[in-house]
Amino acid sequence: IGTAVMTPTTNNSTSPSATMPATVPPTKRTPNDFIFGKVIGEGSFSTVYLTKDIHTQKEFAIKVCEKHYIIREKKTEYVKREKDILFYLSNTPFIVRLYYTFQDAERLYFVLSYAKNGELLPHINKVGSFDVECTKFYSGEILVALEYLHNMNVIHRDLKPENILLDENMHIMITDFGSAKMFKPPIDRNRARNGAGAGMNGCNDDDDDDEPRRRKNSFVGTAQYVSPELLTDKPVTPSSDLWAFGCIIYQMISGLPPFRSRSEYLMFQKITKLEYEFPSGFCDKARDLVEKLLVLDSEKRIGAKDSVRYTSIRSHPFYEDLDFDTLQQQTPPPIY
Numbered sequence: 038i039g040t041a042v043m044t045p046t047t048n049n050s051t052s053p054s055a056t057m058p059a060t061v062p063p064t065k066r067t068p069n070d071f072i073f074g075k076v077i078g079e080g081s082f083s084t085v086y087l088t089k090d091i092h093t094q095k096e097f098a099i100k101v102c103e104k105h106y107i108i109r110e111k112k113t114e115y116v117k118r119e120k121d122i123l124f125y126l127s128n129t130p131f132i133v134r135l136y137y138t139f140q141d142a143e144r145l146y147f148v149l150s151y152a153k154n155g156e157l158l159p160h161i162n163k164v165g166s167f168d169v170e171c172t173k174f175y176s177g178e179i180l181v182a183l184e185y186l187h188n189m190n191v192i193h194r195d196l197k198p199e200n201i202l203l204d205e206n207m208h209i210m211i212t213d214f215g216s217a218k219m220f221k222p223p224i225d226r227n228r229a230r231n232g233a234g235a236g237m238n239g240c241n242d243d244d245d246d247d248e249p250r251r252r253k254n255s256f257v258g259t260a261q262y263v264s265p266e267l268l269t270d271k272p273v274t275p276s277s278d279l280w281a282f283g284c285i286i287y288q289m290i291s292g293l294p295p296f297r298s299r300s301e302y303l304m305f306q307k308i309t310k311l312e313y314e315f316p317s318g319f320c321d322k323a324r325d326l327v328e329k330l331l332v333l334d335s336e337k338r339i340g341a342k343d344s345v346r347y348t349s350i351r352s353h354p355f356y357e358d359l360d361f362d363t364l365q366q367q368t369p370p371p372i373y
């Protein structure tokens with residue numbers, strides 16, 4: 038898929054038209070251009086504020102990182118990587134947008150689109166679990182987001198409900214690209230002949246030297262959603278995001294992630310041995326899809342051989358009446 042890149046449709050709210058003047062090109066912003074409001078979140082080395090741009094009254098989330106702490110935690114590469122990937126993904130549907138960055142002596146500032154409805158996870162926990170309608174819609178938006186990401190040769194590697202934010206209209210915005218990785222699309226010479234194509238999940242030669250400094254055998258991503266290949270240091274492919282996608286569908290329907298244990302080590306055991314089960318009453322079509330995503334061999338996951346769009350997943354019976362191409366224009370189903 039790396040070669041045939043889909044051109045993401047930009048939201049036309051910013052494109053100039055005959056009547057509307059072009060938006061003023063952003064001058065270099067400073068903290069004084071924003072009114073800082075309440076704290077809306079805390080990260081391991083960041084604080085996120087709700088802010089308002091004094092020129093446009095527009096609301097933003099500004100993520101503020103303390104430099105001395107980033108340096109002490111040796112996270113400078115991580116921060117730079119997240120910034121570069123977020124700017125590269127700017128204007129991609131269903132991905133949080135990074136508008137500006139600036140700094141002062143002590144801090145780095147990231148001006149992000151504001152997710153007024155916070156993270157997806159509390160919305161699942163509040164109702165216990167999603168009904169099929171909500172699961173189809175929200176997992177559908179995540180799949181389209183993954184199509185864009187993987188078409189732009191980005192693997193998220195830490196996809197989980199906490200990293201799926203909701204805008205004021207309850208559409209998703211995927212965030213937290215600090216663990217993301219650019220992958221080299223496969224040079225697929227014999228595509229024409231055998232048509233098999235390496236698809237979106239061609240793996241890259243694992244030259245990890247551009248990885249931010251990680252302890253050897255440490256993994257990126259969060260325990261519960263991490264794919265088996267990440268745990269066994271196999272080549273990273275977009276298919277790792279399809280594994281997390283399967284875990285998220287399971288969690289939307291059942292209310293809990295498939296692999297659970299008090300100890301991380303036991304959880305890794307369950308993942309690498311595919312030790313999980315479906316609660317009674319789990320929707321059959323969703324179960325069939327999850328079973329085809331939670332496959333240990335990343336190349337055998339449904340969608341692993343697709344290119345441009347995850348057509349094998351889109352055409353799965355679970356999604357039979359979902360229109361993937363108009364999700365952003367649809368009104369999300371109520372969560373209850």
Ligand SMILES: Nc1ncnc2c1ncn2[C@@H]1O[C@H](COP(=O)(O)OP(=O)(O)OP(=O)(O)O)[C@@H](O)[C@H]1O
Pocket residue numbers: 077078079080081082083084085098100133149150151152153155156202212213
């Ligand atoms: N664009 C946003 N809009 C609204 N809330 C946000 C936004 N970005 C982050 N948050 C909230 O702020 C909190 C901190 O986010 P941040 O990305 O700084 O750290 P994190 O990724 O959650 O933690 P870590 O840095 O350990 O990965 C998150 O819990 C999230 O809910």
Ligand SMILES: O=C(O)[C@@H]1CCC(=O)N(CCc2ccc(Cl)cc2)[C@H]1c1ccccc1Cl
Pocket residue numbers: 103104105107108113116117120138139140145146147
């Ligand atoms: O890459 C960039 O856009 C600039 C380039 C110039 C610059 O000095 N910075 C800050 C680099 C940096 C990163 C981490 C720490 Cl702890 C300190 C400085 C970068 C920067 C500025 C603002 C916000 C983030 C970053 Cl990485």
